[in-house]
Amino acid sequence: MLSSAKHKINHSDFSISSSTSSSLSHSLSQAKNMTQVTMEEEWKEINLASLHQHRQLNIDHEPVLSNQNPNKSIFQDFLNKPLNQEPPPSSSSTHHGSLLAPPATVISLNTHSIDTHFDESAMFGCFGKKRGQDSDDSRGDRRHKRMTKNRESAARSRARKQERAYTNELELEIVHLQKENARLKRQEEQMQLKKAEATQHQTKKILQWSLTSPF
Amino acid sequence: MSVNNRDPLVVGGVIGDVLERFTRSIDLRVTYGQREVTNGLDIRPSQIINKPRVEIGGEDLRNFYTLVMVDPDVPSPSNPHLREYLHWLVTDIPATTGTNFGNEIVSYESPRPTSGIHRLVLVLFRQLGRQTVYEPGWRPQFNTREFAALYNLGLPVAAVYFNCQRDNGCGGRRT
Numbered sequence: 001m002l003s004s005a006k007h008k009i010n011h012s013d014f015s016i017s018s019s020t021s022s023s024l025s026h027s028l029s030q031a032k033n034m035t036q037v038t039m040e041e042e043w044k045e046i047n048l049a050s051l052h053q054h055r056q057l058n059i060d061h062e063p064v065l066s067n068q069n070p071n072k073s074i075f076q077d078f079l080n081k082p083l084n085q086e087p088p089p090s091s092s093s094t095h096h097g098s099l100l101a102p103p104a105t106v107i108s109l110n111t112h113s114i115d116t117h118f119d120e121s122a123m124f125g126c127f128g129k130k131r132g133q134d135s136d137d138s139r140g141d142r143r144h145k146r147m148t149k150n151r152e153s154a155a156r157s158r159a160r161k162q163e164r165a166y167t168n169e170l171e172l173e174i175v176h177l178q179k180e181n182a183r184l185k186r187q188e189e190q191m192q193l194k195k196a197e198a199t200q201h202q203t204k205k206i207l208q209w210s211l212t213s214p215f
Numbered sequence: 216m217s218v219n220n221r222d223p224l225v226v227g228g229v230i231g232d233v234l235e236r237f238t239r240s241i242d243l244r245v246t247y248g249q250r251e252v253t254n255g256l257d258i259r260p261s262q263i264i265n266k267p268r269v270e271i272g273g274e275d276l277r278n279f280y281t282l283v284m285v286d287p288d289v290p291s292p293s294n295p296h297l298r299e300y301l302h303w304l305v306t307d308i309p310a311t312t313g314t315n316f317g318n319e320i321v322s323y324e325s326p327r328p329t330s331g332i333h334r335l336v337l338v339l340f341r342q343l344g345r346q347t348v349y350e351p352g353w354r355p356q357f358n359t360r361e362f363a364a365l366y367n368l369g370l371p372v373a374a375v376y377f378n379c380q381r382d383n384g385c386g387g388r389r390t
Contacts, residue, residue: 149293156228156292157387160332160378163223163255 223254229376232287233299233336233359241280241310242272243339243373252337256377257386263335263379266303266314266323271339271373273310279342280308281368282317284335285359286379291330301357302326302335306348320350326379332387336376340368 217238224230245252247267252258271280284303288295302324308317326335340363342348348366351357363369380386 153293156332159226159228160255160387163226166221166223166226167253167255 224374224376227255227334227376229287229334229336229374233285234338234371234374235360237370237372237374239373241339241341241372242270243337243375244270245337245375246270252375252377254375254377258335258377258379259382259384260325260327260379261382264325269305269314269337271308271310271313276309276311278310279306279345280310280317280372281306281340281342281348281366282308282314283338283340283359283362284323285338285357286326286328286333286335288328288331288333289355291328292332292334297355299357299359301351301354304350306342307345318346320348321354324354328379328381332378332380332384334376335379336374338371339373341372343367 218224218230218236220226222230224234225236230236245267246269247258247263247265250256250258250262252267269282271282273280282303282305283301285299285301287299289297289300301321303319304321305314305317305319308314326333336359338359343366348368351362363371
């Protein structure tokens, strides 16, 4: 489990010579007992291990793995690669999807490979905001992702607010319509009464007339 | 009446995230205690520990209906990768009656959202016949659309949803 504090691990020259599973685990174990390496490489290690676990080692990734350049650019490549790729057709069709499928953010990589209940704030803490070796790119990326999520959250809030307003409107209209309905019914009743009276009166008159007609 | 763009189900994203557009044709009344659920109502978990009373309309007692209750915002609305979580599934509800007269094939599990403000959606479908719907086997990653397709339930005949966040949530506002 990644802690929220930045931490360095003792690694050797982090080297992966081929993509086969045995050498992968060999280099991982080798990595456990040596010199300094940054968080990026530890992260790469974890991701590669999960890749192996999920059996999604993609041919396209070999060049990345065998490139033994341990500096931060490889991390960028690793991140950027999946965004340009199609998900491999043989990947499992589970909802979690492939790690190689375009994960919109590093955050989703994080979620899928580590723990589905990973709290968002902890995720950011893992990366840390003040890592001196970060390129501006990845920092901008994270900020951009955060902005997007914030925007979505704001949109949801506005939607909720809008519905509340709409429901209120409808409720008011119901009350208004009920009152009007009651009023119109009363009106109709009265008109019916008047009409009944009028026809009665009319009939009387006709009768009177006939009674008094001169023959 | 068909759903228009100002309908709370559309505004709240329920049409889209969970359901297709449909035309309401059957009355659906959901009540937790004394509160009737209207679209977008805010309810806390402590108020919905026990299953609600659900009454449906319709006219012909020979028609049977299925009620589905899902949460599309699991584990959180900003990252709903476990969408949807099935909270309750009742089948064979005769028209004009309620869930008490149906077959509760997935028991009511009270929602307890930990992160964010979740929508809880209750959907009513008309069944083609009696006892034609079977339990899905698990709750997370349920898909209402697929479920309806699988059992030829067609489009919903009614739906309502409410919002739920944890009891000591701040209502989505930072203080």
